[in-house]
Amino acid sequence: MSKYIFKRLLLSIITIWAVITITFVLMNTVPGNPFANENRRIPENIYENLIRKYGLDKPKSEQYITYLKNIARFDFGESMRSDAETVNEMINRGFPVSAALGFEALLISLIFGPILGTIAALYQNKTPDYISMIISIIGVSVPGFLMGTFLIQFIATKFDWVPIGGWGEFRHTILPSITLAMMPLAQISRLMRSGMLEILNQDYLKTAGSKGLTKSVIIMKHAVRNAILPIISILGTTISNLLAGSFVVEKIFGIPGIGMFFVNSVFNRDYTLIMGVTVFYAIVLITMMFLVDIAYTLIDPRIRLIKGGH
Amino acid sequence: MKKKLVSFVVVLLALVMIVTGCSSPADKTGGKNTESPKKKILRANNGSEPGSLDPALAQGTHESWILENIFEGLMTFNENGELVEGMAENYKISEDEITYTFTLRDGITWTNGDPVTAEDFEYSWKRVLAPETASGYASILYCIKGAEAYNTGKGSVDDVSVTALDEKTLEITLEIPTAYFLELTAFYTYFPINKNVVEENPDWAKDPATHVSNGPFKLVEWKHNNKIVLEKNEHYYNKKKIKLDGIDLDILEDQNTAWQKYRGEEYDLLIDVPASVVDQLKQTGSPELEIGLQVGTYYYNINPDVRPFNNAKVRKGLSMAIDREMIVEQVTQGGQIPAVGVVPPGMEDENGNDFRKSTGDLIEYNTEEAKKLFDEGLTEEGMAIEKFNNSNFVILYNTAESQRKIAEAIQEMWREVLGIKIGLENVDFQTKLKREQSGDYQVSRSGWMGDFMDPITFLGLWWSECAFNDVKYNNPEYDALIKEAKSTNDQNVRMAAMKKAEAILMKDMPVIPIYFYTQPFTVKSNVSGVFKVPVRYPTITYADIIE
Numbered sequence: 001m002s003k004y005i006f007k008r009l010l011l012s013i014i015t016i017w018a019v020i021t022i023t024f025v026l027m028n029t030v031p032g033n034p035f036a037n038e039n040r041r042i043p044e045n046i047y048e049n050l051i052r053k054y055g056l057d058k059p060k061s062e063q064y065i066t067y068l069k070n071i072a073r074f075d076f077g078e079s080m081r082s083d084a085e086t087v088n089e090m091i092n093r094g095f096p097v098s099a100a101l102g103f104e105a106l107l108i109s110l111i112f113g114p115i116l117g118t119i120a121a122l123y124q125n126k127t128p129d130y131i132s133m134i135i136s137i138i139g140v141s142v143p144g145f146l147m148g149t150f151l152i153q154f155i156a157t158k159f160d161w162v163p164i165g166g167w168g169e170f171r172h173t174i175l176p177s178i179t180l181a182m183m184p185l186a187q188i189s190r191l192m193r194s195g196m197l198e199i200l201n202q203d204y205l206k207t208a209g210s211k212g213l214t215k216s217v218i219i220m221k222h223a224v225r226n227a228i229l230p231i232i233s234i235l236g237t238t239i240s241n242l243l244a245g246s247f248v249v250e251k252i253f254g255i256p257g258i259g260m261f262f263v264n265s266v267f268n269r270d271y272t273l274i275m276g277v278t279v280f281y282a283i284v285l286i287t288m289m290f291l292v293d294i295a296y297t298l299i300d301p302r303i304r305l306i307k308g309g310h
Numbered sequence: 311m312k313k314k315l316v317s318f319v320v321v322l323l324a325l326v327m328i329v330t331g332c333s334s335p336a337d338k339t340g341g342k343n344t345e346s347p348k349k350k351i352l353r354a355n356n357g358s359e360p361g362s363l364d365p366a367l368a369q370g371t372h373e374s375w376i377l378e379n380i381f382e383g384l385m386t387f388n389e390n391g392e393l394v395e396g397m398a399e400n401y402k403i404s405e406d407e408i409t410y411t412f413t414l415r416d417g418i419t420w421t422n423g424d425p426v427t428a429e430d431f432e433y434s435w436k437r438v439l440a441p442e443t444a445s446g447y448a449s450i451l452y453c454i455k456g457a458e459a460y461n462t463g464k465g466s467v468d469d470v471s472v473t474a475l476d477e478k479t480l481e482i483t484l485e486i487p488t489a490y491f492l493e494l495t496a497f498y499t500y501f502p503i504n505k506n507v508v509e510e511n512p513d514w515a516k517d518p519a520t521h522v523s524n525g526p527f528k529l530v531e532w533k534h535n536n537k538i539v540l541e542k543n544e545h546y547y548n549k550k551k552i553k554l555d556g557i558d559l560d561i562l563e564d565q566n567t568a569w570q571k572y573r574g575e576e577y578d579l580l581i582d583v584p585a586s587v588v589d590q591l592k593q594t595g596s597p598e599l600e601i602g603l604q605v606g607t608y609y610y611n612i613n614p615d616v617r618p619f620n621n622a623k624v625r626k627g628l629s630m631a632i633d634r635e636m637i638v639e640q641v642t643q644g645g646q647i648p649a650v651g652v653v654p655p656g657m658e659d660e661n662g663n664d665f666r667k668s669t670g671d672l673i674e675y676n677t678e679e680a681k682k683l684f685d686e687g688l689t690e691e692g693m694a695i696e697k698f699n700n701s702n703f704v705i706l707y708n709t710a711e712s713q714r715k716i717a718e719a720i721q722e723m724w725r726e727v728l729g730i731k732i733g734l735e736n737v738d739f740q741t742k743l744k745r746e747q748s749g750d751y752q753v754s755r756s757g758w759m760g761d762f763m764d765p766i767t768f769l770g771l772w773w774s775e776c777a778f779n780d781v782k783y784n785n786p787e788y789d790a791l792i793k794e795a796k797s798t799n800d801q802n803v804r805m806a807a808m809k810k811a812e813a814i815l816m817k818d819m820p821v822i823p824i825y826f827y828t829q830p831f832t833v834k835s836n837v838s839g840v841f842k843v844p845v846r847y848p849t850i851t852y853a854d855i856i857e
Binding site for chain 1: 370534
C-alpha cells in the first residue's frame with residue numbers, strides 16, 4: 001500500500017508539472033495582456049511600467065522558472081488585476097465558499113440521486129420511473145444559468161426567506177446548491193437505476209429471497225450496496241467539480257467563490273491567477289481521484305490497487 | 311440501518327450549516343440597520359470587484375464610483391453637478407495660463423484626524439507618476455510639467471512641477487495651457503492620499519481598518535466579491551450637505567440578478583440595468599428610469615490600408631447606409647443615442663451650449679446617396695462589386711451577444727442598401743485589440759470612453775501622433791486644428807478649431823460612429839438628489855432617502 005501511495009504521489013507531481021507547463025505555454029501564446037481593458041487602453045510607456053512591475057519584461061524561460069520555484073513554495077504571486085489581494089488570498093477566501101456550497105450540492109445529489117434511482121428501478125416502466133426520468137433529463141439538459149434564473153424568478157422573488165442572491169447566511173445557499181446539485185443528481189440517479197436493474201435480476205438476489213429475507217433487507221443490504229459502486233467511480237470528478245465552484249452559478253447568485261476566477265482570469269489574462277487556480281484545481285482533482293481509488297478498495301475488496309497484492 | 315442513515319444525514323446537514331455559517335459570519339450590519347430604522351443607508355450594486363481602492367492604482371468605473379465617495383480632490387462636483395472647489399478654498403491661474411496656485415481650505419482632515427496638507431497632494435501626485443508605482447492611469451497627469459518624462463523614466467522626480475509652497479499652498483506648472491485642468495483635479499487619479507499613512511504602511515489600501523481617505527464617506531467594510539460598506543465621514547468639512555448615513559454596495563456581477571434585487575426592494579438604486587429591462591421601462595414610461603449621458607462613442611474602425619476602404623467615398627457610403635435610429639431603437643434598446651458625429655452630447659462649448667448641438671449633425675442616413683457614393687468609390691478603386699463580395703471581408707467584433715446583434719444589423723443594412731456581402735467574425739476582446747493594432751482587419755468594432763468633459767478627449771484620438779489612432783488617420787489640416795485647440799485656454803479659439811476639426815473628420819470618415827453611449831439607471835421614488843455628470847457614474851454622494 002505505501003509503495004502504491006508513493007508511486008501515486010510521484011505521478012501526481014509529474015502531472016502537476018505538466019499542467020503548469022502546458023498552462024504556461026498556452027497562456028503565453030494567446031494574444032493580449034493583463035492590462036488591456038475593454039473601456040480603456042493603456043499607452044505604451046505605462047504598459048512598460050506595468051510589465052516591469054510584474055516581471056513580465058523578463059525572458060519567458062526566466063518567467064517559467066520563477067513560476068515553478070514560487071509554486072513549489074505554494075506562492076502563486078500577485079494578481080495582475082487586483083492590488084487588494086494576492087492569488088493565495090483569493091484562493092484562500094474563495095475556496096471555502098465554493099467548497100461549502102459544493103458540499104451541500106454533493107449531499108443533495110448523494111441523498112436524492114440514489115433514492116430516485118432506486119425507486120425508478122423498483123418501479124421500472126411505471127409512473128415513478130417516468131417521473132425520475134423527467135427529473136434526470138431536466139438535470140442533465142437544463143443549463144445552470146437557466147435553472148438559476150428560473151429559481152430566482154419563481155422562488156426567490158416569491159418567498160421572502162429565500163434571498164435572490166448574495167452570500168452570508170445558510171438561506172443564501174439554498175437555491176445555488178440546488179442548481180449545482182441538479183446535474184450530478186441526475187447522473188447518479190441514472191447510474192443507480194441501471195445498476196439496480198442489472199442486480200435485481202441476478203441469481204443471488206433470488207437466492208436471498210428464497211432464504212426468506214424481506215424485500216427491504218434484500219434491497220438495502222444486497223442490491224443497493226452493489227449498485228452504488230459505479231457511482232463511487234464518478235465521485236472523484238463530481239466532487240472536485242463541485243468543490244471548485246461554478247462560474248455560472250456563482251455569477252448568477254453573486255457568490256464570492258473560486259468558480260468565477262477560472263473564467264475571469266482567462267478573460268482578463270491575469271496570468272498569475274490563471275496559473276494559481278489551474279494548479280489548485282489540478283491538486284484538488286488529483287487528490288480526489290486518489291481518495292476515490294482508495295475508497296473503492298475499501299468498499300469492494302475484489303479490486304486490488306497493486307497487481308498480485310493480497 | 312434506516313435509523314443509522316437518518317442520523318447520518320442529520321449530522322451531515324448540521325455540519326453543512328456549521329461550515330457555511332462559519333465561512334462567513336452572519337450579516338451583522340444588516341441586523342444593525344433594522345434595529346435603528348432612522349439610519350439612512352443607500353443600498354445599491356457595484357457591478358464588479360474593485361481591483362484597488364488606492365486612487366493611484368484604480369483604473370475603472372467600478373473603482374471610481376467608490377473612490378468618488380470616499381475621497382475628494384482639489385475640485386469636486388457639488389450637489390448640482392457643477393465643478394466647484396473641493397479641498398481647495400480657491401485657486402489662481404497665472405496670465406500665461408500654465409501656473410495654478412491652489413490654497414487649501416481650513417479644517418480639512420483625513421478620516422484618521424490628520425490635517426490634509428498641500429504636501430499630501432504633492433506626495434500623492436508624484437507617487438502616481440513614479441514608474442515603480444506603475445499606475446495605469448498616470449498619463450492623465452501628463453499635462454503637468456515634467457510628469458511624462460518622470461513617468462517614462464526619462465526625467466527626475468525633482469523636475470515634476472508640483473510644489474507644496476507651504477502647508478496650505480500648492481503650486482502646479484503645466485506643460486502647455488490645458489483648459490480642462492481644473493476638471494482633471496476632480497478625477498480620481500488626482501485624489502490625495504495621506505503621506506504619513508502610506509509611507510508607514512504600503513498595504514494601507516487593502517484593509518478597511520487601515521484605509522484612510524478624505525471624502526464625504528469612509529470605507530468601513532470590504533468583503534471581496536461580496537460587499538462594500540461606506541459610512542458617513544464625520545470629519546468631512548462639508549458634512550451638512552451629506553444626508554446619507556451610509557452606503558451599502560453589493561458586488562454582484564450578474565445584471566439580471568441585480569435587477570431582481572432592485573425590484574425586490576433590496577436596492578434603492580441600480581446602475582447597470584439590463585438592456586431588455588431598459589426597453590421595457592421606457593415602453594411603460596416608468597418614472598424610476600433615468601437615461602444618463604455618458605462621455606462615450608461606439609464606432610466602427612475602417613482599415614484604410616485595405617482596398618477599397620482607403621477610399622473616402624466608400625467609407626461615407628458605408629456610413630450613410632446605416633440606419634442608426636433603427637439600431638438604437640430595435641437592436642441595442644438600452645437608451646443609446648444615434649451618433650451624429652464623434653463627440654457625444656454633454657460637453658459645453660465656449661458659450662455654455664452643448665458642443666454637439668452647436669456643431670450640428672455631421673452624419674446622415676440616406677440610402678440613395680449611400681449607394682451612389684459607394685459605387686463611385688468602388689469604380690475609382692477599379693473594383694467591381696463582385697470582386698468586393700468575393701474578397702471575404704468581415705466585420706470584426708469582440709464576442710458578446712450585444713456586439714453580434716449590432717454587427718448583424720449593419721451587415722444586413724449594407725447588403726440591402728449597397729448590395730454588398732460582408733461576413734462576421736468574433737474573437738475575444740484582447741485578440742481583437744491585437745489585430746487592430748497590427749492592421750489585421752477590414753472593419754472592426756471599437757469605442758471610446760472619455761475621461762473628462764472636453765471634446766478634445768475624442769477629437770485628440772485621430773491626431774496622427776495619438777497612440778490609439780488605430781486607423782492611422784493622418785490629415786495635416788486636422789492635426790493643425792487639434793494642435794491649436796491644445797495650445798490655449800481661450801475657449802473661443804479652441805471650440806472653433808474643434809468644430810472645424812470634427813467636420814473634417816466626418817468628411818473623411820476614417821471611423822464610422824454608430825451611437826453615443828448612455829447610462830440608464832433606476833432610482834426608487836423615495837430617493838432624491840441622485841444625478842449624473844456625463845463623465846462619472848451617477849452621483850449618490852448627495853442622495854437622500856425620504857421615509
